[in-house]
Structures are given as structure tokens and as C-alpha cells.
Amino acid sequence: MYAIVEIAGQQFKVAKDQKVYVHRLQEAEGSEVTFDNVMLIEDEGNVTIGAPAIEGAGVTAKILGHLKGDKVIVFKKKRRKGYKKKNGHRQYLTEIQIEGITTSGAKKAKESTKKEAPKAEKVEVKEESKDLSSMTVAELKALAKERGITGYTSLKKAELIEALSK
Numbered sequence: 001m002y003a004i005v006e007i008a009g010q011q012f013k014v015a016k017d018q019k020v021y022v023h024r025l026q027e028a029e030g031s032e033v034t035f036d037n038v039m040l041i042e043d044e045g046n047v048t049i050g051a052p053a054i055e056g057a058g059v060t061a062k063i064l065g066h067l068k069g070d071k072v073i074v075f076k077k078k079r080r081k082g083y084k085k086k087n088g089h090r091q092y093l094t095e096i097q098i099e100g101i102t103t104s105g106a107k108k109a110k111e112s113t114k115k116e117a118p119k120a121e122k123v124e125v126k127e128e129s130k131d132l133s134s135m136t137v138a139e140l141k142a143l144a145k146e147r148g149i150t151g152y153t154s155l156k157k158a159e160l161i162e163a164l165s166k
Contacts, residue, residue, distance in 0.1 A: 001044070003101045005059045006037040014059060014098045024092040027063055032099070035059045041103055048103070056104040061096040069093050 002015040008023040027033055038057040041048045048054055069091040076085040135143070144150075 001101060002042050003038050003057070003059055004040040005035050006039065006053075007035050007096075008094075011039065014101070016098055016100055018098045019064070020061075020096055020098065021069070021093045022096060023094070024066060025063065025094045025096075029063050029065050031063055033061050033063060033096070035061065038101075041101065043103065054103075056102075058102050060099045060102070062099055064095040064097055066092070066094050 002013055004011055004013050006012075007020070008025060010022065012020055012022070014020060025033065036053070036058045038054045038059060039050050039052065041054060041057060048057075050057070071088055071090050074087045074089075076087075077083060
């Protein structure tokens with residue numbers, strides 16, 4: 001049984017008891033982490049593909065340690081110009097060991113705590129009052145929308161039509 005899972009922005013093919021080096025994770029050494037962005041699961045010939053991820057599937061892993069990778073040298077040169085630049089870096093890594101792959105029933109790592117935006121209340125427009133100075137902005141907008149006024153030019157057209165109809 002193996003799975004393709006996204007861990008720290010990269011996709012890995014993982015199996016049970018496999019050790020993987022991934023980009024540095026925030027959790028402490030020895031802690032358990034669950035990755036719920038599973039793209040594919042293969043179980044004894046049965047392949048399940050997600051669109052883009054499989055709902056309820058998860059991969060649990062244990063963090064073995066944090067370390068730095070091998071030194072990478074970046075050397076730049078432009079010939080006949082006297083330009084040479086030598087840089088290097090060591091990538092921060094985390095070593096994890098895959099504890100298990102669950103096909104369903106995995107809990108989400110982070111629950112979305114989005115609050116729904118309050119819905120706008122409908123404003124009743126008073127037809128009797130022709131005095132626009134006493135109306136609120138919301139009432140004016142509702143009145144304009146009701147009459148099909150979307151901008152300045154349609155406002156001018158509406159005023160012209162009212163003037164001609166009188």
C-alpha cells in the first residue's frame with residue numbers, strides 16, 4: 001500500500017514505515033502529524049485518485065528530527081567580464097517516518113473557522129417621499145437600482161425621461 005501526499009508544498013510517494021526528508025515543519029521532534037492532502041492511494045491493486053484530494057484520507061507520520069541538508073554551491077560567472085559570484089546554502093529539513101495511511105475517517109489537520117458574512121438587509125423604499133435630502137444613502141441606492149440607474153449617464157437619462165414625461 002502506498003499513497004501520494006502533499007507535504008510542505010511538495011508531493012511524495014510514501015509507504016508505511018518509510019523515512020522521508022521534507023522541508024522544515026513547525027512541529028516539535030517526537031510529535032505526530034497528519035497530512036490530509038492525499039492525491040492517490042494504491043491498496044492491493046485498487047487505485048483511488050482524488051480530484052484534487054481524496055476526502056477523509058490521511059497520512060500520519062512521526063517527526064524524528066530537524067537537520068540541515070548538504071551544502072549547495074551556486075557559482076555564477078560571465079566570461080571575459082571579470083564577474084564571478086560564489087554563494088551557497090544548506091536547506092533546513094525535517095526527517096519524518098510514516099506511521100500509517102488511512103483511506104477514510106481521517107480528521108482534518110486544520111478546521112476552517114471562516115465566519116459567514118452578515119447578509120445585507122433589504123431596504124424598503126418609501127414611494128411617497130420625493131424629498132431626496134431626507135433619504136438615507138441605502139434608500140437612495142435601492143431607489144436607483146429599482147429604476148435601473150447604474151451610473152452617472154443612466155442617471156442623466158432618467159432625469160431627462162422624467163422631465164419629458166411631466
